[in-house]
Amino acid sequence: MNLDLTVNGQARTVEASPWRRLLDLVREDLHLTGTKEGCGEGECGACTVLLDGVPVASCLVVAGQAAGRTVTTVEGLADGAILHAVQRELVARGGAQCGICTPGIAVCAAAIVDEGLVEGADARARVRQLLAGNICRCTGYQLIVDAVVAAAAAVQGGAP
Amino acid sequence: MAARARHALRAGDTTATGQLLEHSVGTDDILAAIARAAGPAPARHGVNRHGAPVVRGRGHAFYFHGAGFTGSGEQRLAGRATVAAHADGTFSVHASSTDMGQGAITIFTQLAGTALGVDAAHIRVVDPSTDAVPDSGPTVASRTCMVVGGLVDRAGRALAERLRAWATTAGVTGPLPALAAAAVAAGVDAAETVQYQPPPGIHWDDATYTGQAYPCYGWAGCLVDVEVDLDTREVTIARCVHAVDVGKAINPVIVAGQIEGGTVQALGWALLERIVYKDGRVANPTMTNCIVPTFADVPDLETIIVECPYPHGPHGAKGVGEIPMDGPAAAVANALTDALGVAFDQVPIHPEDIAAALEVAS
Numbered sequence: 001m002n003l004d005l006t007v008n009g010q011a012r013t014v015e016a017s018p019w020r021r022l023l024d025l026v027r028e029d030l031h032l033t034g035t036k037e038g039c040g041e042g043e044c045g046a047c048t049v050l051l052d053g054v055p056v057a058s059c060l061v062v063a064g065q066a067a068g069r070t071v072t073t074v075e076g077l078a079d080g081a082i083l084h085a086v087q088r089e090l091v092a093r094g095g096a097q098c099g100i101c102t103p104g105i106a107v108c109a110a111a112i113v114d115e116g117l118v119e120g121a122d123a124r125a126r127v128r129q130l131l132a133g134n135i136c137r138c139t140g141y142q143l144i145v146d147a148v149v150a151a152a153a154a155v156q157g158g159a160p
Numbered sequence: 161m162a163a164r165a166r167h168a169l170r171a172g173d174t175t176a177t178g179q180l181l182e183h184s185v186g187t188d189d190i191l192a193a194i195a196r197a198a199g200p201a202p203a204r205h206g207v208n209r210h211g212a213p214v215v216r217g218r219g220h221a222f223y224f225h226g227a228g229f230t231g232s233g234e235q236r237l238a239g240r241a242t243v244a245a246h247a248d249g250t251f252s253v254h255a256s257s258t259d260m261g262q263g264a265i266t267i268f269t270q271l272a273g274t275a276l277g278v279d280a281a282h283i284r285v286v287d288p289s290t291d292a293v294p295d296s297g298p299t300v301a302s303r304t305c306m307v308v309g310g311l312v313d314r315a316g317r318a319l320a321e322r323l324r325a326w327a328t329t330a331g332v333t334g335p336l337p338a339l340a341a342a343a344v345a346a347g348v349d350a351a352e353t354v355q356y357q358p359p360p361g362i363h364w365d366d367a368t369y370t371g372q373a374y375p376c377y378g379w380a381g382c383l384v385d386v387e388v389d390l391d392t393r394e395v396t397i398a399r400c401v402h403a404v405d406v407g408k409a410i411n412p413v414i415v416a417g418q419i420e421g422g423t424v425q426a427l428g429w430a431l432l433e434r435i436v437y438k439d440g441r442v443a444n445p446t447m448t449n450c451i452v453p454t455f456a457d458v459p460d461l462e463t464i465i466v467e468c469p470y471p472h473g474p475h476g477a478k479g480v481g482e483i484p485m486d487g488p489a490a491a492v493a494n495a496l497t498d499a500l501g502v503a504f505d506q507v508p509i510h511p512e513d514i515a516a517a518l519e520v521a522s
Contacts, residue, residue: 038447039446039447039448041446041447043447043448094413094414096261097260097261097262097263098261124460127455128455129455129456132455132457133454134454134455135452135454136455138261139417139420140421140424141458142460142461142463143413143416143420
């Protein structure tokens with residue numbers, strides 16, 4: 001069947017089974033391969049996308065659930081050539097190694113930063129709680145926490 | 161730590177394989193770094209945010225890890241790397257080390273750029289396809305920066321020397337990229353391949369397993385503070401200080417990433433990751449039932465880079481990839497012993513293991 005949805009700001013119509021995983025629709029039908037499959041069972045967060053602005057594991061969402069809604073993948077975070085503050089800080093601070101978890105972390109972190117959830121004296125602890133659904137095996141998380149807190153400060157200071 | 165300070169190896173000491181440690185032994189710098197960072201031990205008893213009684217403890221570990229292949233491995237591998245100049249004034253680095261996120265491309269770019277005296281924009285590290293790169297040996301054994309990076313450094317310096325010598329003869333002047341372009345245009349062989357040469361004094365006897373087990377060693381120390389919930393036996397890691405002697409941090413951000421990544425894997429090994437085998441198969445092969453640490457399971461890490469240069473590594477660098485895994489689990493076990501008064505001789509240590517150990521002890 002035809003599924004209508006908005007992906008990274010563009011209206012798209014995709015011929016797909018409503019039971020298809022949103023992950024497969026994004027990667028294989030829309031060729032947005034920035035989103036990665038990690039565990040495929042909702043544990044690791046590598047496949048995180050935003051559904052109406054809320055982080056979801058796209059391996060656990062069926063395409064039919066996304067019909068009529070907006071999906072944001074890692075490809076939709078940047079505004080043209082201008083990276084999202086989270087992406088900029090991940091690059092600047094070395095918050096990525098092998099890169100498999102990075103798109104999901106960037107998407108989830110952008111959502112919590114844009115929602116204003118990373119602020120106050122306990123910002124680092126909040127990042128650790130709010131990103132606990134995204135597993136990284138390489139970095140030890142430290143430089144990612146640094147990046148997300150710095151991105152939140154930049155966004156609060158008026159940066160894009 | 162006093163016992164470790166008394167018994168640890170230092171420069172001038174001999175290892176179990178009969179290796180005289182001549183240089184780059186970070187023991188005293190590591191112990192001093194940990195002591196400086198330590199601060200007071202946590203209060204023994206308290207209450208956590210759930211209102212449950214807790215008992216706290218502190219543990220240490222101190223360890224060393226060989227960099228490069230064991231024994232005569234590097235001589236047998238005889239790894240090679242190439243730096244080549246191109247007509248457009250750029251340079252390419254050819255080595256078989258794979259960058260799987262640990263930063264090989266960045267490090268090789270830095271090393272080649274420094275060796276050639278050109279900036280990173282002029283350097284390209286080619287993908288390690290076997291038809292495009294010489295055999296530099298595998299991407300393992302904490303050897304990529306120290307051994308293969310050392311080859312890249314040597315090849316880069318040799319190429320710069322060759323290009324400058326040609327330019328002098330040919331009467332060409334200008335910065336190295338211009339010399340490179342002119343040399344390639346003139347048909348000069350503008351690629352330099354170097355092969356691993358063991359540092360002087362490296363001998364290993366495969367028959368008796370004695371001699372220089374490794375060209376050099378990294379040294380590290382870890383301090384861990386834990387808090388045990390006495391209702392649930394859940395362990396929280398309150399602090400983790402990790403000091404690692406890497407010789408020279410060619411790229412401190414990358415080195416910190418290597419140390420922190422290894423630290424968290426080791427903390428997971430200490431408290432979470434139990435691989436269960438049943439009939440020869442792993443019975444918990446998914447992330448649902450083999451639990452690894454999340455952002456929320458570890459504290460902010462206190463990473464200290466210590467630099468006791470290795471004279472035969474590029475700019476003094478030695479290995480960093482493996483050593484961060486070696487100690488934190490032991491430090492956690494020691495911290496639990498400090499907190500609970502019972503010893504643990506295996507990891508992971510789950511709440512059930514703590515309950516059982518306390519039951520045996522009582």
